[in-house]
Amino acid sequence: MTLPRHIAVIMDGNGRWARERNLPRIEGHRRGSETVDEIVMACRDLGVGFLTLYAFSLENWNRPKDEVAALMALLKEFLIFKREKMIKNQIRLVSIGDVERLPKDVLQTLRDTEQMTESQDKMVLNLALSYGGRDEIVRAINAVLKEKGNGLLKDNFISIKEFSKYLDTSGMPDPDLLIRTSGERRVSNFLLWQSAYTEYYFTETLWPDFSRNHLLQAIREFQGRERRFGMTSEQLHVV
Ligand code: IPE
Ligand code: IPE
Numbered sequence: 001m002t003l004p005r006h007i008a009v010i011m012d013g014n015g016r017w018a019r020e021r022n023l024p025r026i027e028g029h030r031r032g033s034e035t036v037d038e039i040v041m042a043c044r045d046l047g048v049g050f051l052t053l054y055a056f057s058l059e060n061w062n063r064p065k066d067e068v069a070a071l072m073a074l075l076k077e078f079l080i081f082k083r084e085k086m087i088k089n090q091i092r093l094v095s096i097g098d099v100e101r102l103p104k105d106v107l108q109t110l111r112d113t114e115q116m117t118e119s120q121d122k123m124v125l126n127l128a129l130s131y132g133g134r135d136e137i138v139r140a141i142n143a144v145l146k147e148k149g150n151g152l153l154k155d156n157f158i159s160i161k162e163f164s165k166y167l168d169t170s171g172m173p174d175p176d177l178l179i180r181t182s183g184e185r186r187v188s189n190f191l192l193w194q195s196a197y198t199e200y201y202f203t204e205t206l207w208p209d210f211s212r213n214h215l216l217q218a219i220r221e222f223q224g225r226e227r228r229f230g231m232t233s234e235q236l237h238v239v
């Protein structure tokens with residue numbers, strides 16, 4: 001059975017989890033960050049190479065100011081508290097998104113953590129922060145145009161493979177499996193380019209309730225799917 005090499009997760013449902021318990025939304029986010037720890041460790045132990053977590057979207061900047069501030073504080077706390085554990089477990093932390101928009105202190109903490117875990121090679125934990133798929137593609141196009149001005153692009157042509165190198169995910173494989181919790185069935189501007197052939201898995205479970213067992217269930221379903229990449233089933237089964 002093949003294990004997904006790259007799993008991506010839209011961690012959704014923290015607010016509803018809190019509302020069901022008459023708690024403030026931030027309490028849902030706090031519990032959600034505990035789930036992050038559990039799922040990171042589960043993926044690491046299974047041997048998943050890349051785990052991308054959608055932690056904060058570009059659109060999330062439009063949430064109430066106090067919720068955004070609480071999420072930023074939680075992110076900073078997570079990075080500082082989990083550094084040692086990441087290093088101990090050989091996890092490298094990287095990020096994608098327009099991170100320059102993060103508050104200065106959070107960005108600095110992110111950069112420090114990326115640097116401190118740089119040489120770890122058991123798993124890549126990739127946080128999507130201030131991330132939007134369309135924004136990522138347009139930033140890549142603008143980077144290409146800049147190079148064009150420098151005369152680096154030959155014959156005004158760029159291939160799919162070359163273009164991918166300008167995306168935030170440069171060097172990472174595309175996600176094999178994308179999980180979204182909380183019953184929503186939409187992409188919400190996540191990994192638009194990279195998910196061309198990703199298998200989607202939707203679950204009603206709210207993110208704070210999502211556990212190692214739920215993850216295993218998602219992986220098992222993934223393993224039962226036939227990825228045809230446009231071909232026929234017969235083509236895949238020639239011996
Ligand atoms: C996901 O939970 C966390 C972030 C988007 C930061 P939500 O906060 O979106 O939870 P719901 O969708 O309101 O339940
Ligand atoms: C997507 O969740 C973003 C993250 C999980 C970080 P949202 O809760 O923001 O998505 P929509 O707006 O309901 O689609």
Ligand code: MG
Nearest residue numbers: 012013014015
């Ligand atoms: Mg939501």
